[in-house]
Amino acid sequence: MASRPSPPKIIIMGGPASGKGTQCEHIVAKHNVVHLSTGDMLRDVVSKDADEGLGATVKEYMESGKLVPDDIMIQIVVERIGQEDCRERGFLLDGFPRTEAQAKALADNGIEPDVFLFLDVPDEELTKRVTGRRMDPETGKIYHLQFSPPPPNVDVDQLVQRSDDTVDKLKSRLEVFHANVQAVQSCYSDVQVTIDGLGSPSQVAEAVMSRLAEQLESKTAAVHG
Numbered sequence: 350m351a352s353r354p355s356p357p358k359i360i361i362m363g364g365p366a367s368g369k370g371t372q373c374e375h376i377v378a379k380h381n382v383v384h385l386s387t388g389d390m391l392r393d394v395v396s397k398d399a400d401e402g403l404g405a406t407v408k409e410y411m412e413s414g415k416l417v418p419d420d421i422m423i424q425i426v427v428e429r430i431g432q433e434d435c436r437e438r439g440f441l442l443d444g445f446p447r448t449e450a451q452a453k454a455l456a457d458n459g460i461e462p463d464v465f466l467f468l469d470v471p472d473e474e475l476t477k478r479v480t481g482r483r484m485d486p487e488t489g490k491i492y493h494l495q496f497s498p499p500p501p502n503v504d505v506d507q508l509v510q511r512s513d514d515t516v517d518k519l520k521s522r523l524e525v526f527h528a529n530v531q532a533v534q535s536c537y538s539d540v541q542v543t544i545d546g547l548g549s550p551s552q553v554a555e556a557v558m559s560r561l562a563e564q565l566e567s568k569t570a571a572v573h574g
Contacts, residue, residue: 354569356439357382358461359561360446362533363468365522366478367546368553372468373443375554376561383435387444390425391417423454430460447525449532456536464564465537466557470546472523479519483508540564 357380363369377384391407398404403421410417422445430440442462446452455461470478481494486509492499499505512518534541542560546553 356435356437357441357565358439358463359466360442360462360464360537361466361468362530363546364470364472364475364526364530365519366475367468367470368550369443369468371550372466372554372557373441375557376441379558380439380441380561382439382441385426385429385435385440385442385445387422387426390429394425419448419451419454423451423458426455427458427460446533446536448529449536452533452536462537462540463568464561465534465541466561467534467541467543468546468553469543474547475523476516476519479514480510480516482511482514484511 359376359380359382361369361373361376373384373386376382391411395404395408395411399408403424406421407417407425410421426442426445429435430442446455477495478493481496483492483494483499483505484490485492485499485503485507487507492503492508494505499508542564544553544556544560548556
């Protein structure tokens, strides 16, 4: 009797507005893995225990706008990956690791992906995607002046640009991203799959699904070979 293949362990990385959110939805729908975003994990810890212990510590960092320290993030990520749903279905880790130290800490805790998906999008395109975003302050809905304009009944002049979507804010986010991305990639060079993120969401999804399937199949073949 053939042994059951181990569930997929996937990490996805890309710059701000590289399309990770959309591709994560496709991957979850296709492979039924647990989508683990750092934001959701942090909010979950706070919601369970906001008054004391780890939850209170995380809440303090989040409310002050400071980054949660690596040792706390590692603890949260490792504990979450150890839960039954991730053990049974596998996981898609989104937004972590962001640095070489974080990647090495994951490895030290026995967490190594089958696939490291990297969405490659030039800074010029990322800038277009981010700075063109506008929010309707009444509904909270996000539009894009070029790629996803509001319907005729929405007054464009009433839309606002969020503080995170300004050129200056994006520039600092990209600087942090580029300062760390190559070191993270080097930790996963043997399982990295680079996807050209410049196409339409459906074109990118097709490439992601194809390359992901190849990588997971080669892993299964190696295990059973």
